[in-house]
Amino acid sequence: MNGVTKTVAITHLAGNVNIGDAPEYQINSAINELLICLASKASPYVRLNRKPTAETIRKIDHNNLRAKSNIIKQYLEHSSKIEEAYVDVDALIPFGKDMILQNLNGFYCAALDELNIEYVCEAVDMNKIRANSIFIVDFVISKLRNFVYESMNKPAYKENVELGINVVVAHAFIECVVMENPDAP
Template identity: 60%
Template sequence: MTIVNEGNNPPVNKTIKVDRNAGNIIIGNSPEYEISSAINELLKSLANKPFTFKKNRRRPSSETVVKIQHNNLKAKSHIIKQYLDHSSKVEEAYSEIDSLITFGKATILQNLNDLYFLALDAVEIDYLICDIDIAKVRENSEFILEFIIQRLKNTVFESKNTPAYKEHVELGVNVVVAHAFIECIIMENPADDS
């Protein structure tokens, strides 16, 4: 690519080298920025729910504690705590999404499940021809969860209907991912291994 400057300045050469690519390379604004996202509607709905900060802590259920231990997610326990503080609002928001977007909740949960399998692909954990190796999941659990969170944030920021405040995105994504964890949409369910 050569960029020619006006005036006495010599042309500037900029080279982009792409060794391997599976998709479009877009320089400038992507068309994705013009499309709305179901997850953003959910985050906006969550952000509009009244919330009062309370210092007292709600404890997770024993099943949630077992699942955290089973998946070795102690380093990401803060998102479970955030979810516990907002759990009733998540279900309300999902109900609202289903009234706004046909199969809105199912679409979001399917997307989260797909992100989980993309994360498993990223750490080379097989799931098609054999049972998921829980030892490998446990070894990579922090990366897997961070992968899902980051990909979800990318979707949020690259969509037309992005929430107005960064804090709403950060908290909302964490709460939605934690909900998916508790509902066994992502990560492994200890009950499946018995």
């Protein structure tokens, strides 16, 4: 058998080429600490029929996010746990909650950039936000999922990751870190 040669031709390179694990895979992330803390607060599953507050419904309608009600429902079932998990993260990492929320807002801004929606020099066009709201939330979830799996300190179970990501993104939505605040000028 002849030796097999594998060749990769790289033409226009704008960054590093890593063979094997990239260096960022060797670094812990604050968001993963949050997901680990959230998973440690697990309790027997009890289906809660909590309804969102009028303010939350207003945010959902303002941002046209009825199609993402599933993550809001997951958040409502875990809302007290996420607040406790953020307290635990802040105890482990100075300003951990702020770091996580800034990162989520960065993912949101990246989604707006992807859609060419202006948000720095002028007011956000709510018609464009509303028309693309599902894409925006899915984009944030996708970016967060990649970020979580590319960090060293991953939660032990995929179910913890998936549920945690939905709850964290919904919490960021409720806090108006991701998507737009109906009370903003």
